[in-house]
Amino acid sequence: xxxxxxxxxxxxxxxxxxxxxxxxxxxxxxxxxxxxxxxxxxxxxxxxxxxxxxxxxxxxxxxxxxxxxxxxxxxxxxxxxxxxxxxxxxxxxxxxxxxxxxxxxxxxxxxxxxxxxxxxxxxxxxxxxxxxxxxxxxxxxxxxxxxxxxxxxxxxxxxxxxxxxxxxxxxxxxxxxxxxxxxxxxxxxxxxxxxxxxxxxxxxxxxxxxxxxxxxxxxxxxxxxxxxxxxxxxxxxxxxxxxxxxxxxxxxxxxxxxxxxxxxxxxxxxxxxxxxxxxxxxxxxxxxxxxxxxxxxxxxxxxxxxxxxxxxxxxxxxxxxxxxxxxxxxxxxxxxxxxxxxxxxxxxxxxxxxxxxxxxxxxxxxxxxxxxxxxx
Numbered sequence: 486x487x488x489x490x491x492x493x494x495x496x497x498x499x500x501x502x503x504x505x506x507x508x509x510x511x512x513x514x515x516x517x518x519x520x521x522x523x524x525x526x527x528x529x530x531x532x533x534x535x536x537x538x539x540x541x542x543x544x545x546x547x548x549x550x551x552x553x554x555x556x557x558x559x560x561x562x563x564x565x566x567x568x569x570x571x572x573x574x575x576x577x578x579x580x581x582x583x584x585x586x587x588x589x590x591x592x593x594x595x596x597x598x599x600x601x602x603x604x605x606x607x608x609x610x611x612x613x614x615x616x617x618x619x620x621x622x623x624x625x626x627x628x629x630x631x632x633x634x635x636x637x638x639x640x641x642x643x644x645x646x647x648x649x650x651x652x653x654x655x656x657x658x659x660x661x662x663x664x665x666x667x668x669x670x671x672x673x674x675x676x677x678x679x680x681x682x683x684x685x686x687x688x689x690x691x692x693x694x695x696x697x698x699x700x701x702x703x704x705x706x707x708x709x710x711x712x713x714x715x716x717x718x719x720x721x722x723x724x725x726x727x728x729x730x731x732x733x734x735x736x737x738x739x740x741x742x743x744x745x746x747x748x749x750x751x752x753x754x755x756x757x758x759x760x761x762x763x764x765x766x767x768x769x770x771x772x773x774x775x776x777x778x779x780x781x782x783x784x785x786x787x788x789x790x791x792x793x794x795x796x797x798x799x800x801x802x803x804x805x806x807x808x809x810x811x812x813x814x815x816x817x818x819x820x821x822x823x824x825x826x827x828x829x830x831x832x833x834x835x836x837x838x839x840x841x842x843x844x845x846x847x848x849x850x851x852x853x854x855x856x857x858x859x860x861x
Contacts, residue, residue: 587805
């Protein structure tokens with residue numbers, strides 16, 4: 486791996502009780518067998534070893550066990566997916582802020598009086614972040630709004646963010662415990678030489694944490710979809726229907742609602758519980774499973790769908806802001822959301838008439854990391 490060679494793993498082969506079947510690919514590479522990804526090509530390990538003048542490792546006592554009998558495949562995927570989720574979580578809070586300005590939301594749910602009454606640390610933290618994004622926004626100024634109370638996807642957004650942050654933190658905590666310990670079976674005492682059978686390969690705590698996180702993200706995706714739909718509703722926003730000035734038979738952004746809902750449904754499908762879906766095998770000696778690798782893989786897919794869904798919210802929110810304030814060089818937005826809006830406008834011009842949106846959404850997806858860097 487120090488020479489840009491990465492073992493080729495098979496994604497199927499583990500039920501989350503030590504990834505023995507999958508990690509055999511790593512053992513094969515160590516011994517000069519199997520295949521590796523080398524400079525973006527799948528190549529026989531032996532050929533790469535020969536090219537780099539490397540010698541296969543001769544395994545000694547317990548070496549094979551150390552390579553095979555662990556949950557590093559599922560946990561490694563989980564760590565990668567959690568890092569993605571944390572970044573998307575910040576983006577979703579930012580897209581909420583811009584949507585609130587496009588919608589002309591009430592800010593009472595994130596006022597200190599309301600936030601501290603709940604006495605929930607995570608919700609308070611989320612409200613503080615969103616309030617910071619909206620610093621100096623026109624939303625803080627008294628003015629006539631369309632309704633007294635906003636839809637819950639706006640009103641309870643920081644509460645939902647707080648619940649998701651809890652699941653993110655819980656996942657990191659249980660993985661931290663895993664990384665500090667050993668999942669060997671058997672365990673060998675190097676001093677006494679005693680060898681004992683264990684169940685230390687059990688990884689259900691991590692699997693349940695990832696499963697709960699996957700489920701929590703369905704609440705995020707559904708509320709994002711709801712906000713996109715509400716931004717297109719002229720009765721709620723006072724803006725043109727489907728976020729386009731009607732001068733004929735314009736469809737506006739209504740078709741993007743179908744894409745957003747499709748993404749939301751896919752996320753919900755990926756979040757279906759699977760940790761308890763197992764059967765006995767190996768002569769019924771191994772009669773429990775956690776399916777952590779499948780759950781981690783599902784989280785990665787959820788992140789991919791969520792990334793596009795967040796981009797669509799940004800896209801709709803920016804158009805709503807444009808319709809609300811026109812071509813003013815400095816719309817009265819928050820300090821942070823103003824920077825984001827201006828960057829979106831540099832990437833994508835305001836919508837004046839129907840046009841293909843897919844390439845613009847893809848462009849926005851590609852620039853999402855740049856958006857969050859504006860406010861970090």
